[in-house]
Amino acid sequence: MKSTALFALTAAALLAGCNKSGSATSGQLRVAVIPKGTTHIFWKSVEAGAKKAADELNVKMTFVGPQKEDDRSQQIDLVKNQALQNDAIVLAPLDAVALRDVVKEVSAKKPVVIFDSSLADSDGFIASYVATDNRQGGRIAAKALAESIGGKGKVAVLRYAQGSASTEQREEGFLDEIKKFPDIQVASAEQYAGVTASQAQDTATNLITRLAEGGGLSVQGIFTSNQTSTYGMLQALRGKNLAGKVKFVGFDCDATFIDALKKGEMQGSVLQDPLNMGYLGVKTAVAKLKGEKVEAVVDTGATLITPANLEDAKISALIKTQIP
Structure with missing residues (x-):
């Protein structure tokens, strides 16, 4: 009887000491953070935020992403492999579509938190969505660009890449908001920059060549929806001696964008908070592992930077999280 009771007590203790993923709570929880890529400073800031949360929570965090930001197959393989080694x-x-099946499969066994860019039809199985309100970011950019061109004229949009939900939402937000200005016409919104800086610059150069008129452009404003497309457009405008001759609002942060804002070559850029995104992504995953209630959507914020507010303390602090 004593041995049977002791066995039952031991078994109960072991069961109580395990979480849903099968890891003993006496051990260290493991969380894998898988970004779209690892080279851009944006992802390095996400990593820093994720590490901060992991250190605070005593969690082992692995940060690993595909070599190229269009390698869907590699990212799918990473999700499968990391799911075998981690609790969340x-x-x-x-x-948004290509990753859905693997995420649905993994989420049946352990929590999956989606961050930065949404996943199609995933409300029923992901733990949470931690990201910028991308549509709102696009609306912020549209208002800024409309104001900079005096509420009238033509504008062009250089998109990022097909299938990227976050940038598609920014572009949709921009186009929806710009419709509210009846004297502004969208002259071009069908071009995709591509996932590398060189591709983006080539596409941007082709676009502004097509929009050339006299010594300038047939449009008064340009919007780009992420770091790559913004960088490519800036370099293309500089290469054609058009920087500062057209109003330009971009998205994300880069040292060249700050320089361009100071020189009047850009009128604004919408900044995300990647440090906070990585931090809240890990915190949300760990909370879910511990059985705590988590929000379905966690907004990490979007902020417009302009030549006028670059020296503000809060803006400076945000910029420093994204520029080494």
Whole structure:
């Protein structure tokens, strides 16, 4: 009887000491953060935020992403492999549709938090969505660009890449908001920059060549929806001696964008908070592992930077999280 009771007590203790993923709570929880890529400073800031949360919570955090930001197959393989080694996954999907099946499969066994870019039809199985309100970011950019061109004229949009939900939402938000200005016409919104800086610059150069008129452009304003497309457009405008001759609002942060804002070559850029995104992504995943209630959507914020507010303390602090 004593041995049977002792066995039952031991078994109960072991069961109580395990979480849903099967890891003993006496051990260290493991969380894998899988971004779209690892080279851009944006992702390095996400990593820093994720590490901060992991250190605070005494969690082992693995940060690993595909080599190229259009390699869907590699990201799918990473999700599968990291799910075998970790208690939860925090993922920025490269493609809103292509990553859906693998995430649904993994989420049946352990929590998956989606960050930065949404996943199609995933409300029923992901733990949470931690990201910028991308549509609102696009609306912020549209208002800024409309104001900079005096509420009238023509504008062009250089998109990022097909299938990237976050940038598609920014572009949709921009186009929806710009419709509220009856004297502004969208002259071009069908071009995709591509996932590398060189591709973006080539596409931007082709676009502004097509929009050339006299010594300038047939449009008064340009919007780009992420770091790559913004960088490519800036370099293309500089290469054609058009920087500062057209109003330009971009998205994300880069040292060249700050320089361009100071020189009047850009009128604004909408900044996300990647440090906070990584931090809240890991915190949300760990909370879910511990059985705590988590919000379905966690907004990490979007802020417009302009030549006028670059020296503000809060803006400076935000910029420093994204520029080494």
